[in-house]
Every structure is written in structure tokens, then in C-alpha cells.
Amino acid sequence: xxxxxxxxxxxxxxxxxxxxxxxxxxxxxxxxxxxxxxxxxxxxxxxxxxxxxxxxxxxxxxxxxxxxxxxxxxxxxxxxxxxxxxxxxxxxxxxxxxxxxxxxxxxxxxxxxxxxxxxxxxxxxxxxxxxxxxxxxxxxxxxxxxxxxxxxxxxxxxxxxxxxxxxxxxxxxxxxxxxxxxxxxxxxxxxxxxxxxxxxxxxxxxxxxxxxxxxxxxxxxxxxxxxxxxxxxxxxxxxxxxxxxxxxxxxxxxxxxxxxxxxxxxxxxxxxxxxxxxxxxxxxxxxxxxxxxxxxxxxxxxxxxxxxxxxxxxxxxxxxxxxxxxxxxxxxxxxxxxxxxxxxxxxxxxx
Numbered sequence: 001x002x003x004x005x006x007x008x009x010x011x012x013x014x015x016x017x018x019x020x021x022x023x024x025x026x027x028x029x030x031x032x033x034x035x036x037x038x039x040x041x042x043x044x045x046x047x048x049x050x051x052x053x054x055x056x057x058x059x060x061x062x063x064x065x066x067x068x069x070x071x072x073x074x075x076x077x078x079x080x081x082x083x084x085x086x087x088x089x090x091x092x093x094x095x096x097x098x099x100x101x102x103x104x105x106x107x108x109x110x111x112x113x114x115x116x117x118x119x120x121x122x123x124x125x126x127x128x129x130x131x132x133x134x135x136x137x138x139x140x141x142x143x144x145x146x147x148x149x150x151x152x153x154x155x156x157x158x159x160x161x162x163x164x165x166x167x168x169x170x171x172x173x174x175x176x177x178x179x180x181x182x183x184x185x186x187x188x189x190x191x192x193x194x195x196x197x198x199x200x201x202x203x204x205x206x207x208x209x210x211x212x213x214x215x216x217x218x219x220x221x222x223x224x225x226x227x228x229x230x231x232x233x234x235x236x237x238x239x240x241x242x243x244x245x246x247x248x249x250x251x252x253x254x255x256x257x258x259x260x261x262x263x264x265x266x267x268x269x270x271x272x273x274x275x276x277x278x279x280x281x282x283x284x285x286x287x288x289x290x291x292x293x294x295x296x297x298x299x300x301x302x303x304x305x306x307x308x309x310x311x312x313x314x315x316x317x318x319x320x321x322x323x324x325x326x327x328x329x330x331x332x333x334x335x336x337x338x339x340x341x342x343x344x345x346x347x348x349x350x351x
Contacts, residue, residue, distance in 0.1 A: 002028070003076045003331075004065075004099075005324035006058070008092030009084025009112045010145055011035040011045045013057040016320035017069040020328055027122065028069035030321040033057045040185045044175060051087035058095050065320075074105060078327025081109040082348030083147070089344035108327040108334075112318075113149065113350050114159070116142045116282030118329065119311040119322035132156065135278040135307055139271045141263060143170050144283030144318075148263075150219045150270050151350060153280070156329050159350050162270055163219025170259050171285050173223035177230045177255050181248055191252045192288050198253040205241070207233060207250050209258045214265050221266070226258055260291050264298050271306055278307035287316035 001021070007014035012035065017028040035053050039045045066072075079096035082089060093109075100107040117140050132155070139162070140151040148169040150162040168176065171188060178187030183194070209229050212222045230251065234242060241247050271279050279299060286292065292310055299308050315322060 001075045001328070002069075002072045003078055003324040003328055004074045005078040005110075005320040005327060006062075006092045006096050007080045007112075007115075007318055007320040007323045008054045008058070008088045008095075009080045009082075010088060010318060011039055011050045011053075012318040013054050013061050014318060014320035014323075015058070015061045015065040016324050017065055017072060017074070018321055018324035018328070019072070025122070025325065027321050028072060029065040030319055031061050031065045031068065032317075032319055033061050036186065043179050043185050045085065047085040047087045050085060051091050054088055054091040058091065062095075074103060076108065076327065076331055077103075077105050078108045078110050078323050078330075080112045080115065080323050081343070082112065082345035084112055084145075084344075084346060086344055086346035089346060093344045106331070108330050110323045110326045110330070111348055111350055112323075113142050113144070113147055113151075115322040115326045116144050116316075117151070117153065117280055118326040119282050119315040119319070120280055120309045121325060122315050122321055123312055135280070135309065137274060137276055138278040138280045138309075139267060139274060139276040140280040140282065141267045141286070142282045143263065143285035145169065145171050147171075147283065148221045148223070149350070150266060152270075152274055152276075157333055161350060162274075163221065163266065165221040165223065167222050167224035168227060170221070170223055170263065171283075173227050173259060174255070174285070176227045180227075180231050180234055181251060183248070183252075188285055188288065191256055192290065194249055194252040195256045195290065198249040203250060205237075205247055205250055207254045209233075209254050211258055211261050211265075214262050219266050219270055221262065223259065223262075226255070230255060256288070256290060259285075260288075260294055263291065264295055267295075268298060268302055271303060276306060278309055280309045282311060282316070284317045286310060287313045 003018045005016045013033040016030040019026045138153045142149045146169050148165040152160040174187035183190045212225045
């Protein structure tokens with residue numbers, strides 16, 4: 001079976017063709033056209049500008065993906081229909097609908113958050129369905145764009161949201177704090193890059209930021225307070241210090257560590273409470289190298305019998321290969337083997 005997938009939930013135009021034979025997968029093509037440079041001057045994504053770019057880029061990216069996959073016979077179409085920016089989602093949904101109608105193919109709507117979980121299984125060359133008994137139940141941490149969620153996964157397609165952000169998500173916190181420091185957009189990668197240049201011997205300003213809700217009994221997150229703490233500290237410093245490389249490095253390191261501490265603490269506690277066989281990470285923020293390393297160390301130390309699944313970094317950010325694989329699993333579970341899309345759902349919840 002060959003699945004064509006389309007992903008336009010935010011500012012990346014993505015098309016992929018995934019082949020599954022005997023339940024083994026091969027990514028025939030996985031094309032991503034990024035709009036980061038376009039939105040950088042605005043400090044964030046403008047939905048209708050992103051929509052316009054998707055409309056322009058989708059036919060181009062589609063043709064490139066088909067050519068790279070050597071013009072295969074497509075059996076199924078999968079498309080992200082939420083959550084995300086509604087104008088962007090509609091662009092992908094309408095393109096998929098038209099294509100499905102033209103090719104007379106079944107179409108499967110895919111939840112973007114669920115796709116980030118399934119991105120982990122793109123790493124596996126073994127028969128993917130054989131993983132189920134080894135990794136479930138699992139606690140999944142998805143940190144992508146405006147989403148920071150802890151999810152209990154009892155089975156493929158069976159989820160319970162344990163906690164989520166009450167205000168700013170982790171990715172939004174990185175973007176906003178980077179803007180305060182004058183570091184540009186997107187914030188996560190630039191804060192990570194600067195953090196790598198920091199050394200303990202440079203800790204001159206003794207910056208200490210809060211770890212919001214880290215000791216709360218629930219599994220919700222809140223990063224707006226962390227952003228505010230950065231702003232207050234920044235404003236109290238003399239202009240000369242604000243602009244100094246040492247201050248920026250120390251602050252970037254502390255921002256990154258504050259976010260990591262909260263994410264790890266809540267995820268480990270959830271895994272222990274729900275007796276998870278595995279911890280599964282997904283989303284653009286988990287491409288952060290320091291987060292990946294510290295998660296691995298903490299799991300090994302505190303819950304060594306728990307498996308640790310994390311996608312290859314190229315599958316952490318938005319891509320259509322993860323959408324294709326998620327669509328395949330829903331196609332397997334669908335009795336009619338056909339699902340009609342009603343429309344884009346910007347605030348779609350994972351159930």
C-alpha cells in the first residue's frame with residue numbers, strides 16, 4: 001500500500017509518500033517547504049500569509065514528492081485536519097479533497113498531535129504492529145508549537161489527556177523569551193544554540209528562573225510565568241548588561257533548563273503513576289539535544305525498566321511522513337476503509 005500524506009497545520013508545506021508492505025515501511029519521499037524566513041521578520045506565524053504560501057507551494061511540493069517517489073500508484077490519502085491554524089489547515093484539506101475526488105481514492109483525516117506520537121514509529125524497520133505489546137501503555141509528551149500535552153496512550157487510537165498547557169506552551173515560551181532577548185525567531189533553536197556556548201564558570205549574574213507548576217499534583221503546564229520572569233529580570237538590568245553576550249548566554253541556558261526541568265519532572269511522575277511501559281516524546285521542541293540527553297539520563301536513573309522512544313530529529317518538526325503512518329493505522333481500524341473529511345478543525349482534541 002502507498003499512502004500520500006499532506007500536512008499544512010502551521011507554516012510548513014509538507015507532502016510525503018509512504019509505502020507499507022507486509023507491515024514494513026519505506027518512506028518513498030518526504031518533502032518539507034519551510035516558511036521560517038518569511039515569518040521571521042514578524043516574530044511569529046501570520047496565518048493568512050502562511051495560507052497564501054501553502055496555496056502557492058502545495059502544487060510544487062506535491063509534484064516534487066511524486067517525482068522523488070518515482071510516480072507510484074497511490075492507494076490512500078491522509079491529511080492533517082487539526083489542530084492548527086485554520087486557514088492553513090483548510091488549504092491542505094481542500095487540496096486533499098480535490099485530489100481524492102480526481103483519483104477516486106479514500107481519504108483519512110489525521111490529528112496533528114497524534115501524528116507527532118506516531119513519528120516515533122518511522123524509526124523502526126521491524127514490523128511496526130509488533131511493537132504494541134512492548135510499549136503500551138505509554139505516557140506521551142507532545143511539545144509542538146502551541147501544544148504541550150501529556151497523554152496516556154492505552155492502545156493505538158486510544159488516548160487520555162493527562163495534562164496540558166494552561167497558557168503559553170513550551171515552544172511559545174521559547175519564542176517569546178527569545179524575542180525579549182532580541183534573538184529572533186524561531187526561539188527554540190536559537191536559545192539551544194546559545195545555551196551550548198555557556199559554561200558554569202560564566203555564571204556571573206546568578207540568574208534563577210521559576211519552574212512553573214513543577215510541584216503541582218496535576219499534570220498541567222504553564223509557561224507564561226516563566227516568560228514574565230525573564231522580562232522582569234531583563235528590564236532590571238542596565239542596558240550594557242542586557243546586551244552583553246555573557247548575560248544572554250546565562251539567561252538562555254537558564255530558560256532552556258527551566259523548561260526541561262518541568263517537562264521531565266511531570267512526565268516521569270506520570271509514567272510512574274500510570275505504570276507506563278514506555279515514555280514517548282514528539283514535537284518540534286523535543287529536537288532539543290539537551291532535553292533528549294537529560295530525559296534519557298533521568299529515565300535510566302529513576303525508572304530504568306521504562307522504554308524511551310524519541311523520533312529522529314528530522315521527524316520531530318512538522319512533516320507528512322508521520323501523517324501518512326498515522327493515516328495508515330486509522331485505515332486499518334476503519335471498517336469501511338473510507339473516511340470522509342467534514343472540514344478543518346483548528347481546536348481538534350485528541351480522544
